[in-house]
Every structure is written in structure tokens, then in C-alpha cells.
Amino acid sequence: MNFDQKLERKHTNSIKWDGHKIFNANPEALPLWVADMDFKSDEHIVSALSQLAEFGVYGYSFEPDSYFEAVMGWMQRRHNWTIERNWIFSTPGVVSAVNACILALSNEGDGVLIQEPVYHPFKNSIKYNKRIPVINPLKLAGTHYSIDFSDFEQKIMNEKVKLFILCSPHNPVGRVWTQDELTRMLDICEKHQVIVVSDEIHMDFVYEPNHHSVAVSLNEGYKDFVITLVAPSKSFNLATFKLSQLITSNEHFMEKIKHEYERLGLHGQNQFSIVASEMAYTHGDAYMDALVETLMTNIEWVKAFVATELPQIKVMDIEGTYLMWMDFRALNMSQKNLVDFLMNQAKLWLNDGSMFGEGGEGFMRVNVATKLDTLKQAFDQLKAAINNY
Ligand SMILES: Cc1ncc(COP(=O)(O)O)c(C=O)c1O
16 A cells, blocks of 8 residues: 555546646646545555456446445445345445435425535535425534534424435534434434435545444434445545445335436446445455555644644544545635635635535635645645735
């Protein structure tokens, strides 16, 4: 595992590194935005994909038993979660699964609850499908976010909420929800018959002493109304393969969700994606452990640098994910000016906090899954720009 290896991602059709024209960004800005990593994937994956590429025949394919066993094995070993083969459905990305769940399990005009600031495609998926986004804003005290449970229940009761899309661990605020928080949310959902779609794509990025609990595993009864979405795409930098896993033991839900994919003619699997996922979930433990350690070093470095060199900025507590959520409100800029200042003065391409909805103004999201040298350069640029301002 060499996460320090020099890697030139420019001119590889990378959205992060080459997407300036598409996103109207400054081509000189250092990209620390979209959530993929500037690290090579695990060698087991690279070598299995090379073998497949060499074979040269790329016909229609399906998931072998060994793929399902790999998914089950990872969830058991890493997350103490026992699942069965027929609870797993391969989906082309987690966002597509969120959309499929919305379509399959709610009706036009129903409320769908989300906790902003949150991963922005959730709200788009709700709106595209003519459901109503209902916001339970996260509460910020100092640098720590928490849940307003009374607002959570009130919104469910008053706004015809049918579905709750949970982000766990939470992107962008970096929280790893505790068992107590998860149980309180899910108990309220159970009481009011709200179906929960639990997006746990960041489940493998958790920093001690925090612990990720798979929401559905916390109580036998949750199986009836919680659907879990996972993927090896964040953990092993496999986003291009567009393969994720939707997991539910509720057969009725499963049938309705599969039907949504059938309606679009989305069936069959990309063999490269299957091989990559199977290798990741079978052999990826050492890679994942080393990656989390590397990210922890990066996070600690950023926290220390900001504390001593950039007192104007506040770093929110980060318990999981590789996305740091930073408060720039003390600079007293409008959001538009802040984004422009960072892009064109500091020459940093970050995610504009306002895209994550309510509570995002004044904040920016910084992806630290890159080499420490790159982070050092980025924060030197930021310091110089702020000192100049
Ligand atoms: C919470 C969350 N869900 C889903 C995704 C994307 O999933 P996919 O690329 O599988 O659609 C991301 C990517 O950043 C994410 O942060």
C-alpha cells in the first residue's frame, strides 16, 4: 500500500481533475472537491481487472456466487452484520438506488425526509420524482452537529412523510451516528410507518473511537422497513464502475424496487464492475485499514494547520468520511464571493457548502483523500490568499 505514490490524474477524463470546462471552474485551481480519491485502488483489484482485460472477450455477464459471498463476508467481518444472498440486489450506483426506492415505495406528492446539509442528489431525486422534500435541519453547536429529534417527529407527522433518506455516516458534516441516535430515529420512523432508505456508502471510513453501526442491524424489527445501500466505490475508489448493493430482507420492497429497474431495461452486469467489487470485498481488508490510517494523518494535519495558521476558519468535527466540512463565515463574504475567492484567489476547487441545502451557506466541503503534499500545497495557497485579503 503506497498512498504517497505520485499519481498524475490530469488528462485522464477525471471529473475531479479535468472537469473544469463542464463545471465552469478555474483550470488552475487545485481540485479537492468531488468525492473520489487520488489513490490507486487495491492491487488485488488492479491485477484481476488486468487479467479480465487481457482475456479480450466482453460478453453479457451476471454475478457469480463468489460475488455474493464477498459482499456477505465484508459485511460480516467489517460490520458485524449478517445478511443473506437473496437480500442483495446489485444496482448501478447508490443514487440510482435512492431514486428506485423513491419511485417504488412512495407516491407523487408524498413527503420524503432528509437532514440538511446533506449530499445534494437526495433532494434532486425527491424533486425529479415529484415527491416533496421535507427538511429536518441538523443542529450545530460549536463544531458538532446533532439531530433535532422533536423536529424530526413533528415533520414526519405534519408533512405526510412516507420515506426517510438517512445518510450514515453523514456527508458532508462528517458525523458517525451513534447507536442511540440511530435507534431514536428508527423508532420514530417505525412508530409512524415511515420507510427508511439508509445510505451507508461511507461506512468504511470511520475514525476511532467512533464506531459505525449498520442501522438495520440494531433491532430485529427494523428489517421490515429499512433498506440499506452500500458500495465498494468510495472505499476502493471504484466510482467509475457504477456498482453498488441494495440490501433488504423485505421481499415486497425488493420486488417493487427490481420492477423499477426492469421498467428502465436496466439489467445484467458489467463484468469489470463485478470483478472489482468481488476482489475489494474479498481481499480489501489490509488496503482499507491502511487507507483509514492515511486519511487520519491527513485529517490531523489539516486540523493542526488550520488551528495555528488559519484561525478565521473553523473545522467541524470529523468522525467519518474523507470530506472535511469547514466554516468560513468569519470571512464575512457572500457565498458567491466566497466560492469565487477560493476558486480564483486561493486557486482551490472545493464544494460550495450551499449546494448541500439548508445550513450550508458560509461552509465549504474539502476532500482530503489525496497526498499530504497536495494538501500542504492547498492550505499554503489558502493561507496566502486569506493573508492577502
Ligand atoms: C452519501 C453518498 N451517497 C451516494 C454517493 C454516490 O453514489 P454512486 O456514485 O454510487 O451513485 C455519494 C458520493 O459522494 C455519497 O457521498
